Amino acid sequence: MRSFGIGLLGLGTVGRGVYRVLEKNSELIAARLGARLEVAKILVRDPNRDRGIPVPPDKLTTDPRAVIEHPAVDIVVEVMGGVEPTRRYVEQALAQGKMVVTANKDLLSLHGKELFDVAAAAGTDLFFEASVAGGIPIIKILKESLAANRIQGITGIINGTTNYILTRMEEADLDFALALKEAQAHGYAEADPRSDIDGLDAARKIAILASIAFNSRVTFPEVYTEGISRIEPTDIKYARELGYAIKLLALAQETEQGLQVRVHPTLVSQKHPLASVRGVFNAVFVRGDAVGETMFYGQGAGELPTASAVTGDIIAAARQLLHGVKGMWRCTCFEQKPLLPIEANESSFYLRLRALDRPGVLAGIAAAFGRHEVSLAAVTQKTTGEVADLVLVTHRVREASLRAAEAELQKLPTVAAVANVIRVLEE
Known part of the structure; x- marks a missing residue:
């Protein structure tokens, strides 16, 4: 049975999850794929740090070139996060013709087009399922399963932290500050929660989804964004009396005049499926001209749900290598549609x-x-x-x-x- 080498750039929360999934389900993956996946090299900051998983010391390195240029590495998996120097590492791996898998929404929402151009020039592919909605395979759905549709609109709850906060404000009549403190205590919110509560995380994700859905490049800075810090228990109470729930929604739709892409708190009818999405769960509601209305629901973050999406991309990349096919996934932003102001x-x-x-x-x-x-x-x-x-x-x-x-x-x-x-x- 053939074997493909995996190079991990990062061994934090997501990287650790990917390593665990690859090790735990190695035989199942090999049986389904018809090839083995072996982690050859892992980039880390500190090789001596205890990460709670047994990793052979000879697999660890502090030199990114030792991963990117390793002759046994066929697929480079970027789970470092951040934009720089991550962009440089991804570009180097793609330029060498290696398959690359990333979970990096920050990188893609700013520099996706440039990276896809590098991949196309090198005849290879960039996979990014885990960049949006964790374990929900929404990228694959838009690029493959719904490829025959003209997508008319996407409406999603794609940040679990804010959904948890709003859920707790509704269920326990907490004010925003107390609900945020509770989210931080459970590990759902960072010590600096601004990316979540100001809507920035959701804006990066909807920029990626809108670019795919409407075949036109949308970047993170172009997305109109409002956060949830002004929501008070009084608003939640009054909304409920009117028959609504308050959710932080990411919305993208195409009109005759252009695209509307935005993130903001929204009153959602209790009859709408999104109103019942609670806690840290995510959901993406997609409307297409052929399929009609569909909704995809699941865990949008966390070590193993995100690792599931990353590992699925690794398997997809390995399957292409197994059959001698590379460069399948060209950038689909082949149109230039205006983005409308709020x-x-x-x-x-x-x-x-x-x-x-x-x-x-x-x-x-x-x-x-x-x-x-x-x-x-x-x-x-x-x-x-x-x-x-x-x-x-x-x-x-x-x-x-x-x-x-x-x-x-x-x-x-x-x-x-x-x-x-x-x-x-x-x-």
Whole structure:
């Protein structure tokens, strides 16, 4: 039976998981693949560090060239993370014609096109299933299973940390700070959680998915992003009373004018499948012209779910090598579609205002909305007192009009604060 050598760049959480899966399931993988996979060399910072798994010392190195240029390494697996020097290592491996597997969303959301160009020039392939949604095989689904479809839209919960925080805020009536602290205690959030709670992690992932789905390059800096730190238990309570759950959604859709790609908190109807996605789980809802509506659900992060996706890519790369086929996966960003600004978005909105509780106030607020052609679908006064909570839900409106109305509301002497504005997902 033939054998293919694996070179690991990194042996952190994901790298350790990949090594474990390759060792534990080696016989099963060999039987399914028809070839053996052997880890030949591993790049680490400290060869003496205890990683909780038995690794022969002669496999470890602190020299990246010892992995990339090793004659027995056929597939280079990048699980280091970060952009530099990772990009350089990946480019070097691809330029040598080696198959490369990566889980690096940061790298791909910024430099994916350049890396695919290097792979194409060298006649090899770059695999990246684990870069989005962990154990959910969404990249393969978009590139292969749904390749006959014109994808119309992608809506996803693709950050488990924020979904856990919002779930705990709803279930236990926690405020944001306490729910975040709990997520950190469980290891779901980093000590510096900004990438998650500010929506940046989800933005990187939706940039990758949108690029594949719509055949047009979308980079991370182009994605409109809002985080969840302004969400309060009051908003979650009022949303539930209206029949919604609040989720951090990553959305990408194609319109006649161009692409809309964005990440922000959203009211999701309790009847929608995404509303039931709780805790650290991820889900991606895809709409295609032929397949209709489909949803893919599973664990979006963690050592073994991510390792599952990485190892699946390793097996796919080895299968191509086994049959003498390389350079199959060209970059699919062969179109250039404009990316629309957030002001062009149209949706319904939830607003929570703090307004004086006296006659005529609501009429003044309604008049301000009317001057900007914002139609109200529902208005409810939730509290009483000197200053009361007003909850409003608009009909579908252009974002620019809503923001103009919001700016006018901020200036009204009867409005103490526009406490929150959240978009509503249309069913």
